[in-house]
Amino acid sequence: MFDKLVIPDTLAAGPGPGNTDPRVLEAFASAGVADHMQADVLRGMVECKKMLREVFGTKNTYTFGVGGTGWSALDCAHGAILPGDKVVVFVNGTFSGIDGLSIRMKASTPADLAANPLDPQPANVITVNVPHGESVTGEIVEAALAEHKPMWAFMAHWETGSGRINDIQGFNDACLKHDAIGIVDAVSSLGIENFNIDDYPGVGIWASCPQKGILALPLTYAPVSFTDKAIELVKTRGCYSFVHNPILEARHWGILDGKDVDAGTYHRTHSGYAVASFHEALRLLLDHGRAQKAADYAACEKVLREAVQAMGCEVTSNMTSLVVLNLPGDLAGREKELVGGCRAEGFGIWPTLSEPVQVRIGILNQLTKEAILDIIGRFATAMQKMGAEFDKEAIIAEADAKLN
Ligand SMILES: *Cc1c(COP(=O)(O)O)cnc(C)c1O
Numbered sequence: 001m002f003d004k005l006v007i008p009d010t011l012a013a014g015p016g017p018g019n020t021d022p023r024v025l026e027a028f029a030s031a032g033v034a035d036h037m038q039a040d041v042l043r044g045m046v047e048c049k050k051m052l053r054e055v056f057g058t059k060n061t062y063t064f065g066v067g068g069t070g071w072s073a074l075d076c077a078h079g080a081i082l083p084g085d086k087v088v089v090f091v092n093g094t095f096s097g098i099d100g101l102s103i104r105m106k107a108s109t110p111a112d113l114a115a116n117p118l119d120p121q122p123a124n125v126i127t128v129n130v131p132h133g134e135s136v137t138g139e140i141v142e143a144a145l146a147e148h149k150p151m152w153a154f155m156a157h158w159e160t161g162s163g164r165i166n167d168i169q170g171f172n173d174a175c176l177k178h179d180a181i182g183i184v185d186a187v188s189s190l191g192i193e194n195f196n197i198d199d200y201p202g203v204g205i206w207a208s209c210p211q212k213g214i215l216a217l218p219l220t221y222a223p224v225s226f227t228d229k230a231i232e233l234v235k236t237r238g239c240y241s242f243v244h245n246p247i248l249e250a251r252h253w254g255i256l257d258g259k260d261v262d263a264g265t266y267h268r269t270h271s272g273y274a275v276a277s278f279h280e281a282l283r284l285l286l287d288h289g290r291a292q293k294a295a296d297y298a299a300c301e302k303v304l305r306e307a308v309q310a311m312g313c314e315v316t317s318n319m320t321s322l323v324v325l326n327l328p329g330d331l332a333g334r335e336k337e338l339v340g341g342c343r344a345e346g347f348g349i350w351p352t353l354s355e356p357v358q359v360r361i362g363i364l365n366q367l368t369k370e371a372i373l374d375i376i377g378r379f380a381t382a383m384q385k386m387g388a389e390f391d392k393e394a395i396i397a398e399a400d401a402k403l404n
Contacts, residue, residue: 010346010347010348011346011347011348011375011378012348012362012365013348013361013363013366013378014348014349014350014362015160015321015350015360015362016160016209016211016212016362016364017211017218017364018212018362018364018365018366019364019365019366020215020216020217020365021215021281021284021365023280023284024215024216024217024280024281024284025217025277027277027279027280028276028277029273030276031273031275031276031277033272034272035269036252036266036269036270036271036272037266039263040272041270041272041275042254044272044275044276044279045252045270045275046253046254046260046262046263046264047279048065048253048275049063049064049065049254049255049260051282051283052064052065052225053225054286055191055223055282055285056190056196056197056223056225057195057196057197057290058196058197058198058225059198060197060198060228061228061231061255061258061259061260062224062227062228062230062231062246062247062250062255063224063225063226064223064224064249064250064255065210065221065222065223065224066207066221066222066223066224066244066249067220067222067268067270067274068221068222069210069218069219069222070187070207070209070210070212070222071098071102072222073207073208073222073223074099074102074185074207075102075241076241076244076245076249077183077185077206077224078099078102078103078106078154078183079106079234079239079244079245079246080152080205080226080230080234080239080246081103081106081152082107082237082238083106083108083109083110083112083122084107084109084122084124085106085107085151085152086124086125086126086148086150086152087107087124087151087152087153087154088125088126088128088144088145088148088150088152088153089126089127089128089153089154089155090128090136090140090144090153090154090155090156090171091127091128091129091130092129092131092132092134092135092159093132093156093160094159094160094161094352094353095159095160095185095188096154096156096159096161096185099154099156100125100127101119103125103152104119104121104122104125105120107125108120109122126148126150128144132161132354132355132356133162133164133316133356134164135164135165135166135167136156136159136164136167136171137170138167138169138170138171138173139170141153141155141167141170141171141174142170142173142177145174145178146174149178150178150180151180152180152182152183153174153175153181153183154183154184154185155168155171155182155184155185156185156188157184157185157186157188157189158189158192158193158319159188160187160188160212160322162324162352163316163317163322163324164317164318165318165319168195169200171184171202172201172202172203173202174202175202176201176202180202181202181203181204181205181230181233182200182202182203182205183204183205183206183207184200184205184206184207185207186207186208187208187209187212188212188213188319188321188322189213190206190208190212190213190214190223191208191212191214191215191290191293192212192213192293192294192297192319192320192321193320194290194291194293194294194295201227203227204226204227204229204233205224205225205226206223206224206225206226207222207223207224208222208223209222210222210278212321212364213285213321213364214282214285215281215364216278216281217274217278217281220271220274220277220278221278231246231247231258234246234247235247243268248267249267251265251266251267252264252265252266293367296367297320297321298320299403300363300366300367300372300403301319301322301323301363302402303372303376303402303403304323304361304363304372304375304376304399305323306398306402307376307380307395307396307398308325308376308379310390310395311328311379311380311388311395312327312328312390313325313326313327313328313359314326314328316358317360321362321364322360322361322362322363323360323361323362323363324359324360325358325359325360325361327383330387330388331383331387335351335358335359336351336357337386338359338382338383338386341385342378342379342382345378347378349361349362349379361375361379363375369400369404373396373399373400373403376395376396376399377392377396380392380395380396
């Protein structure tokens with residue numbers, strides 16, 4: 001018999017997951033034992049659906065949570081793409097790269113899959129690669145959609161791999177102009193930036209995750225939203241999934257035949273614990289206020305960015321929940337060693353997951369002065385251990401003054 005598994009408390013200071021709020025954990029642990037059709041569980045799901053519409057800034061009826069992680073929501077989103085559909089995919093980092101793979105799998109014919117089962121290359125999916133560290137611009141999207149005239153276009157809103165914000169307005173405008181339906185990976189932006197998806201009618205499908213901006217428990221519910229037009233396509237063409245079929249998955253959230261109903265109907269066995277924790281995470285976010293939260297992220301990221309710059313690092317990201325940096329010249333090449341040392345001490349920062357190797361420090365749910373100063377202090381100590389020279393106390397004092 002193994003000993004009972006004990007997992008220590010660490011500081012999750014990476015791109016996600018963020019440290020779960022005690023209120024969310026409490027809601028999870030204190031939910032009563034109830035099945036997936038119990039009245040309060042169903043009421044909770046309907047309330048979550050309504051709160052999610054506020055979080056997304058949408059009137060889309062088909063707005064709900066997909067059981068699982070961000071990739072579950074994205075699987076549901078990409079599932080509207082059928083074999084042979086023409087898709088243009090914009091890739092500027094690890095995650096949009098994986099989205100591209102998922103989309104190529106969906107758009108493949110059996111022959112495409114047989115030719116390369118784990119990495120199919122259907123000719124009907126066109127990938128536009130934008131270098132790591134750069135954003136996808138409206139001009140890039142416009143040029144590609146004008147040339148290829150696809151049925152679908154895909155982009156990550158915020159590419160967490162390289163920490164870059166992509167041009168959602170430009171993407172939207174090009175989709176409208178060229179009559180493509182946009183699909184957007186909003187895993188890293190939802191709950192961080194203050195935006196309304198209804199302002200981007202060129203995007204038909206949005207997908208996010210539980211544990212980044214929403215700060216729900218990982219593996220609970222990943223938010224998605226579909227316009228009526230996107231749902232109409234799924235309704236008329238179908239999709240190759242029961243579990244992640246948006247029309248069927250929405251039933252349990254009280255969405256039936258395009259309309260809200262009082263209580264959901266069975267799709268698969270949901271968890272009252274997961275529903276309770278997700279509900280509390282959404283309440284926390286709306287309590288804080290989307291605009292206030294976005295402003296807090298921007299303010300904290302700025303202070304962290306300036307502190308690591310004062311330590312000699314070069315910041316190449318522009319997201320407000322994450323700083324992606326190159327170490328100063330004499331430490332370059334030792335990124336993984338630095339990150340490994342931090343992680344061994346419970347300071348959970350991350351390297352980039354694809355080339356080039358950079359360091360990523362995130363501030364999800366760390367929007368207090370104490371938390372930001374703690375992150376700056378720990379990172380400074382780790383850099384000094386590796387031989388970097390700077391005045392740590394002065395950098396912390398300056399950050400402290402800015403956070404007042
Ligand atoms: C984190 C992330 C994902 C994957 O989310 P999981 O919850 O790990 O499945 C996908 N896309 C982007 C942009 C992300 O940041």
